[in-house]
Amino acid sequence: MAGIAEVGLQAMFAMAREAVGQTVGFNDLMQQQILQALFEIVPLVAFDLFLWLLDDIDDVAERLDFLQALREDLIEAIWKNNRVPPGVLARLAKDADGKLKEMVAWHQNTPSEVLARFAEDEDFGIQEAVAHNHHTPPEILSHLALSESTSVREGVVWNPNTPPEILTHLAVDIDTNVREAVARNPRTSPEVLACLAGDENHSVRSGVALNDVTPQEILTRLAMDEQYTVRSAVARNQHTPPELLTCLAENPETSV
16 A cells, blocks of 8 residues: 555656646645655655655755755654665765764664764764664774764763774773773773773772672772772672672771
């Protein structure tokens, strides 16, 4: 049924193109209104029709205007639908900008070659979306680990595809927030956690103390930390042994 309706709508849109300039016709505004309704009801059909219309526009400025008119509908449809075909996302990536491009970068079905191109984008918001995408390949994440943006590097830390050697590299990042993210990450190796337990910033040390995979010997060392927030983090760690919790509660020098 959807296929029949789609063919019918395509024919109507084609006639609308031929009716330009006539006093009565199926005009551009009506096309947009129908597409907006379709994005709410049958988004996959709407994507096909949208791209069919988009590719039918030769003038670059007119094509961008058409894209802009339906921008918010496209963003919402991409955000809500995890079955948007990779080909549709790749095609949108060619003309998309700003928030629409960011939505394409976030989507799980976006092809890796598009993500690779977006990773080079000068917009850090686009880079960050690629860094957070759980389908971004390790080699792209390795490249993004060198980004000038702190938020992008943090996104790389939390991506499950990030290689261990990249986490090790980011453990000595100049930015405290990035090092803290590595300290809190359950995929960080015990060796790296041991190094971060001696970080000059107490927030980073607290991150290690809160990490569920931090070895008990490191928790014991952090239980004697001069900063109350670090000792408190040790107390909140569900894997802190009972005897260490007792020590934290009773010792006036380490009490929390």
